[in-house]
Amino acid sequence: MNTSTRRTARLPIVMALLGLATIAQADPVERTVPADARGEVEIVNVAGDVQVRGWDRAEVQVHADLGDGVEKLDVQSSRGRTSINVIARNGRNSSSGSDLIVEVPRDSTLIVKTVSADQTIAAVRGAQRLQAVSGSINTQVWGQEVAIKTISGEVTVAGQKVAGRTAVNTVSGDVNLSDIAGELTLETVTGDMGVRMPTLSRARIQTTNGELRLRAALTADATLDAEAINGDLSFLLQAPVNAEFDVETFNGEIDNCFGPKPVRTREFAPGNALRFKEGNGGARVRVKTLNGGVEICR
Amino acid sequence: MNGPRDPLDAALEALPRDAQPTRDLWTGIHAEISGQPSVHAGSSGGTSPPGLPFGRVGHRWSSPATATWMRLAAGFVLIVASSLTTYVITRQAAQENVLQAQRAVEIHQPVVPVMPANFGGQQELNAEYLSARASLDAEFQRQLAMLPPVTRAKLERNLADLRRAASEISATLAEHPSHPLLQELLLSTYQSELALLGSVTNMNVPTKTTSPHETRL
Numbered sequence: 001m002n003t004s005t006r007r008t009a010r011l012p013i014v015m016a017l018l019g020l021a022t023i024a025q026a027d028p029v030e031r032t033v034p035a036d037a038r039g040e041v042e043i044v045n046v047a048g049d050v051q052v053r054g055w056d057r058a059e060v061q062v063h064a065d066l067g068d069g070v071e072k073l074d075v076q077s078s079r080g081r082t083s084i085n086v087i088a089r090n091g092r093n094s095s096s097g098s099d100l101i102v103e104v105p106r107d108s109t110l111i112v113k114t115v116s117a118d119q120t121i122a123a124v125r126g127a128q129r130l131q132a133v134s135g136s137i138n139t140q141v142w143g144q145e146v147a148i149k150t151i152s153g154e155v156t157v158a159g160q161k162v163a164g165r166t167a168v169n170t171v172s173g174d175v176n177l178s179d180i181a182g183e184l185t186l187e188t189v190t191g192d193m194g195v196r197m198p199t200l201s202r203a204r205i206q207t208t209n210g211e212l213r214l215r216a217a218l219t220a221d222a223t224l225d226a227e228a229i230n231g232d233l234s235f236l237l238q239a240p241v242n243a244e245f246d247v248e249t250f251n252g253e254i255d256n257c258f259g260p261k262p263v264r265t266r267e268f269a270p271g272n273a274l275r276f277k278e279g280n281g282g283a284r285v286r287v288k289t290l291n292g293g294v295e296i297c298r
Numbered sequence: 299m300n301g302p303r304d305p306l307d308a309a310l311e312a313l314p315r316d317a318q319p320t321r322d323l324w325t326g327i328h329a330e331i332s333g334q335p336s337v338h339a340g341s342s343g344g345t346s347p348p349g350l351p352f353g354r355v356g357h358r359w360s361s362p363a364t365a366t367w368m369r370l371a372a373g374f375v376l377i378v379a380s381s382l383t384t385y386v387i388t389r390q391a392a393q394e395n396v397l398q399a400q401r402a403v404e405i406h407q408p409v410v411p412v413m414p415a416n417f418g419g420q421q422e423l424n425a426e427y428l429s430a431r432a433s434l435d436a437e438f439q440r441q442l443a444m445l446p447p448v449t450r451a452k453l454e455r456n457l458a459d460l461r462r463a464a465s466e467i468s469a470t471l472a473e474h475p476s477h478p479l480l481q482e483l484l485l486s487t488y489q490s491e492l493a494l495l496g497s498v499t500n501m502n503v504p505t506k507t508t509s510p511h512e513t514r515l
Contacts, residue, residue, distance in 0.1 A: 113501075115446070116446055116449075131501055133501060134445075134448065151449055151452070151497065151501070152448070152449045152452045152453075169497070171453060171456050171497060172452045172453075189456040190455075190456050190459065206486070208456075208463055229483060229487060250470075250483070266474075266477075269474045271477070271479065288479060288482060290467060290480075
């Protein structure tokens with residue numbers, strides 16, 4: 001084989017290696033734009049991790065490792081709104097995700113939408129609206145309104161014991177909420193829930209297949225509604241407890257540490273009910289289950 | 299057995315024991331082994347070059363340079379042919395994958411059947427509700443096909459759980475028609491089903507191929 005023939009034979013190998021190098025390469029990008037101290041920041045990423053941190057500056061800074069299949073990182077800021085989009089090439093699937101680290105003004109309102117990506121948010125004190133189709137969400141809240149929706153993925157929220165409004169809606173995935181206060185709406189189809197609220201003024205908790213363990217201090221006029229189709233519900237209430245309780249199960253035991261015993265609701269059908277008042281009865285606790293036990297203790 | 303002789307046996311015995319070749323083959327064999335040209339006795343004539351079988355007429359390369367070029371050309375043809383073969387096979391495989399994916403999307407049918415909704419067999423839910431439910435379900439199935447397979451499986455499993463729960467509560471309610479807890483939980487489960495069907499549509503999350511301004515699934 002002469003020289004030219006050898007070159008010809010090597011060409012496909014060289015081209016293949018170049019192609020592999022292009023695939024393996026992540027493209028780091030850094031962008032900084034001015035932003036309002038209390039503006040809105042929206043982040044959209046299809047695949048990869050998203051980390052958001054609050055800081056003191058009135059600007060948004062993005063550090064991105066863009067995966068293959070990404071056309072560009074689009075960062076725009078105007079009229080108090082900053083948007084960060086990882087734009088994929090049309091018709092092309094990205095085999096690797098794009099990882100974003102975003103620093104935003106601390107009091108920003110934050111909107112994050114991801115698919116197949118984990119979200120981690122720290123030190124952002126404004127309202128948060130977080131959505132993940134597949135991926136976990138881990139955030140800190142400071143009493144501003146927080147709405148979290150996931151289809152598949154765990155949710156972890158660490159509060160600062162400041163009253164606010166928290167709404168978590170998951171289809172599949174465990175939920176862990178600690179030191180949140182004020183109002184809570186929590187809905188899951190499948191997933192266990194651990195909730196700790198130093199003060200609870202209003203809560204509605206609903207699950208189809210999942211267990212709940214709630215530790216809370218009820219405010220004087222608190223309302224707590226919980227419902228499960230399949231799953232045990234456990235309430236550990238911090239003294240002093242002043243509430244009226246209305247608990248009913250179709251197939252499930254009721255364990256009450258406050259004294260009164262449950263009674264059978266019907267002679268020829270399953271079902272237990274427990275109704276009693278503790279203290280002055282200012283708050284209201286209502287619990288219903290189909291197949292699941294209920295434990296109420298302090 | 300001493301019976302009359304079979305005429306076939308007699309005919310066989312009359313055949314000659316050996317047969318002489320029409321020409322001397324050894325000359326050609328010897329010439330082929332020793333590399334010498336040979337003249338075929340009894341053949342129609344013609345010579346064979348060294349390395350070629352008897353009776354075939356070959357061409358000798360006129361010069362060593364021509365022979366080298368011809369070998370290179372043969373090598374090139376071999377490379378091109380193998381590359382083309384690889385390309386065709388790879389392309390066919392890729393097309394097959396695309397077709398399989400398209401078929402998968404086309405034949406994606408609701409895996410979770412929509413159960414007839416009623417309240418313990420006593421009271422059918424009204425047509426408006428059923429229509430809204432069917433519409434939501436159709437949209438849900440359409441969106442579902444675009445989701446990652448793992449997420450899709452989880453959604454389908456959870457929807458199946460909800461529908462099974464509704465079905466069980468409804469059946470239980472049929473046995474205990476005036477049970478308020480069952481009525482309440484069944485209503486709540488139907489609401490959860492609608493919420494789940496709507497959740498995918500309402501998420502407004504991006505896909506890999508949508509533009510930044512088109513953030514619906």
